[in-house]
Amino acid sequence: MVVGIILAAQPVSAHHSGATKYDEKKPVTLKGTVTKVEWMNPHVYYYLDVKDSSGKVQNWAWKGSCPGRLDCMTSMDGA
Numbered sequence: 001m002v003v004g005i006i007l008a009a010q011p012v013s014a015h016h017s018g019a020t021k022y023d024e025k026k027p028v029t030l031k032g033t034v035t036k037v038e039w040m041n042p043h044v045y046y047y048l049d050v051k052d053s054s055g056k057v058q059n060w061a062w063k064g065s066c067p068g069r070l071d072c073m074t075s076m077d078g079a
Contacts, residue, residue, distance in 0.1 A: 030060060042066050 032050035043063040050058050 032060070035059065 030048060030050050032048045034046065035049050036045075036047040038045040043066060045061060045063050048060045050060055052058055
């Protein structure tokens with residue numbers, strides 16, 4: 001039983017790598033308005049409205065870290 005749980009959990013760690021989806025050598029900077037933040041496990045999701053060069057608004061979404069990790073990071077500076 002324990003072996004089955006350990007083996008089943010191994011593929012879960014593979015989905016945390018962004019290297020297969022993103023080129024870390026080409027960062028993107030976005031300026032816009034945060035329209036929504038969803039605090040849920042296993043990740044926090046952010047939504048941002050950004051105007052492109054023609055003035056059209058595009059909604060960007062991305063996922064951040066887990067809520068517990070973000071809570072620890074913000075409390076470290078005394079905030």
